[in-house]
Amino acid sequence: MTRTVSGLLALFALVAGACIALGAYFTYGALVAAHRDALESRYVLAAQRVAGTAELAASFGITLPAQTTLTPLIEREAHLDASIVTLDVLDASRTVLFSTRADRVGQAATPVGEDVVRPIRNDLGREIGRAVVQYDDAAALQARASLARQIRTVAIPAALAASIGTLLMGWVLARRLQNRAVRAANPASWPVQAHDALDDIAATHARLAARLGVGDAAPAASGGAAIHGTHS
Structure with a gap:
């Protein structure tokens, strides 16, 4: 076969392998995003329950610093998920009013991990505080690494198979075309x-x-x- 045909076959093989690789990359991104959303939905629910309870008490005229019943609530929510590092209730100035870690109470809020924040609002819609769930994302990172390994296990052989298959099919088609061209040039055939x-x-x-x-x-x-x- 000519050099041009060989170059085209190599190019098509690379394109086929690249398509498989890009598909695997986009699949990984979509799965990671879905996993992150599913993981954070648990923390969102915990923050929403705390914020909803605080807003209900505020509607009865109980100020946020006076809502001492929030302490057992946030402790119960934190015990439901071992990956929660801390669950805090902050006031409008971002000072910790209640926390699952006693050493954080009265201190300015500082991040200790990934967080999910839900505002606490009064009846007028003004933000009077925040419910903040901070969690350890080590489990999420491990899950992503495992997912990446699984995708590589499938994608790499698939990309190689697509490239080799493209080369073989292209070679067969090129040979058939070449044979037909030779026969067409021979009057005896x-x-x-x-x-x-x-x-x-x-x-x-x-x-x-x-x-x-x-x-x-x-x-x-x-x-x-x-x-x-x-x-x-």
Whole structure:
């Protein structure tokens, strides 16, 4: 095969492998996003329950610092999920009012991990505090690493198979085209109909050539006779 065909086959093989690789990459991104959303939904629910309880108490006129019943609530919510590092209730100035970690109470809120925040609002819609769930994302990172390994296990062989398959199919097609071109250039391999058509064309061409030859001779003869008559 020619160098051009070989280059095209290599290019098509690379494109096929790249398509598989890109598909695996986008699949990984979609699965990671879905896993993150599913993971954070648990923390969102915990923060929403705490914020909803605080807003209900505030609607009865109980200020946020006076809602001491929030302490057992946040402890119960934190015990439901071992990955929760701390669950805090902050006031409007971002000072910790209640927390599952006693050493954080009265301190300015500082991040200790990934967090999910839900505002606490009064009846007028003004933010009076926040419920903040901070969690350890080590489990999420481990899950993502495991997912990446599983996708690589499938994607790499698939990409190689696609590239090799493209090369083989392209090579087979190129060989078939080359063989057909060789047969087409050899008159011995032509079908009977092609030979008959060529014979008809040759016969027609011969008849036309003969007619053209007769037409050229007649004017020459008449011209010669006219000249001879003039001299006499």
